[in-house]
Amino acid sequence: MKAHTTGTVWFIGAGPGDPELITVKGQRLISQADVIVYAGSLVPVEVLAGARPGVPVIDSAPLTLAETHALLRDCARSGGLAARVHTGEPSIFGAVREQAALLDAEGIPWEVVPGVSxxxxxxxxxxxxxxxxxxxxxxxxxxxxxxxxxxxxxxxxxxxxxxxxxxxxxxxxxxxxxxxxxxxxxxxxxxxxxxxxxxxxxxxxxxxxxxxxxxxxxxxxxxxxxxxxxxxPGQDLDAEASRSKLYDAAFTHGWREATQPAPEADTKGGA
Incomplete structure (x- = not known):
């Protein structure tokens, strides 16, 4: 898929709050954005530290859907990159769907950058x-x-x-x-x-x-x-007994042959 870098609205998952728990792609797009609209009640402003000097950084908390849409639409129509920064992962309990519907109705391209829930x-x-x-x-x-x-x-x-x-x-x-x-x-x-x-x-x-x-x-x-x-649940299971098979010396997979025999209980009754 070809990535748009101009005339596009990017919905960016900002992660849980730690400025270092945003993706490299999300950081890059914020640094390139011509306008940034962020959910100020949940996204720390420190996440936006890479914004270029003079770029409008607007808290959407007091705005309506129509007001937020107007900011994103006007930026994209002028050929700019609009960064819409949401908390966490945009696909989980986010509001991307309703915002995207307005953009689609006006033929404005948009993309999503995932975040850490x-x-x-x-x-x-x-x-x-x-x-x-x-x-x-x-x-x-x-x-x-x-x-x-x-x-x-x-x-x-x-x-x-x-x-x-x-x-x-x-x-x-x-x-x-x-x-x-x-x-x-x-x-x-x-x-x-x-x-x-x-x-x-x-x-x-x-x-x-x-x-x-x-x-x-x-x-x-x-x-x-x-x-x-x-x-x-399951946190009290014995760590030794509940080991993953991936690195078990008795387990063969596509990248490694077993170097130890499987335990007797694992060799009985199987096809």
Missing amino acids: SAFATAAAAKVSFTVPGGPQTFILTRLSGRTPVPASEALPSLAAHGAAMAVLLSASEPERVQAELLQGGYPPETAIVLGHKVGWPGGEIVRTRLADLAETARRAGFTRQTVFLVL
């Missing part, structure tokens, strides 16, 4: 894995229903019934409900939970707890917004 930044900061050999192999990213509805089939208890690893975003104001619905769905009370508060921002925090104590922990810490709840 706060869910992945929280996992990295906590040094945990969503998938565990011998444990969960599925990861669900979701939210509680609220002013933005959630389909009935995606209600938290229904998703929890899978027993998969999970990240619950945009739900910090109701930790009691998060806890109750996860328990209702079947997660054991001892399930490991990580709370990531403003991870990537100065003063960001990681707190570990168990599902039975999720709400109390969140309230005690004062985490009422910008908090990610990671639900991590």
Whole structure:
């Protein structure tokens, strides 16, 4: 796909807040932009430090959709590069779709640069894995229903019934409900939970707890917004017993022959 560098609107994922957790491509486009419109309530202005002197840098927090669109449209129509900088990863709970529809209606080209989700930044900061050999192999990213509805089939208890690893975003104001619905769905009370508060921002925090104590922990810490709840079944599996097969000396794959015999239990009954 040919990349447009002029007359184009670029939606850029700024990551969770750390200015170093934006892609090289995102940084480059910000440094080339003729106008920058950013979500100031969630994107630290430090992320935009590479902007050229004199380039308008506009906080979209007080703007309507129509006002934001006008800024992007006018820049692109003049042949410029407009950078629309969103928090996290634009495809997750973002507003790109509605903005892109307006651009499409006027024939204005646009592209997207992915970003680091706060869910992945929280996992990295906590040094945990969503998938565990011998444990969960599925990861669900979701939210509680609220002013933005959630389909009935995606209600938290229904998703929890899978027993998969999970990240619950945009739900910090109701930790009691998060806890109750996860328990209702079947997660054991001892399930490991990580709370990531403003991870990537100065003063960001990681707190570990168990599902039975999720709400109390969140309230005690004062985490009422910008908090990610990671639900991590399988964290108590023995590290030795749950090793990946990729580097196992007894495992053959396309790049390496096994150098040790497979354990006896692995050689019985298989085709």
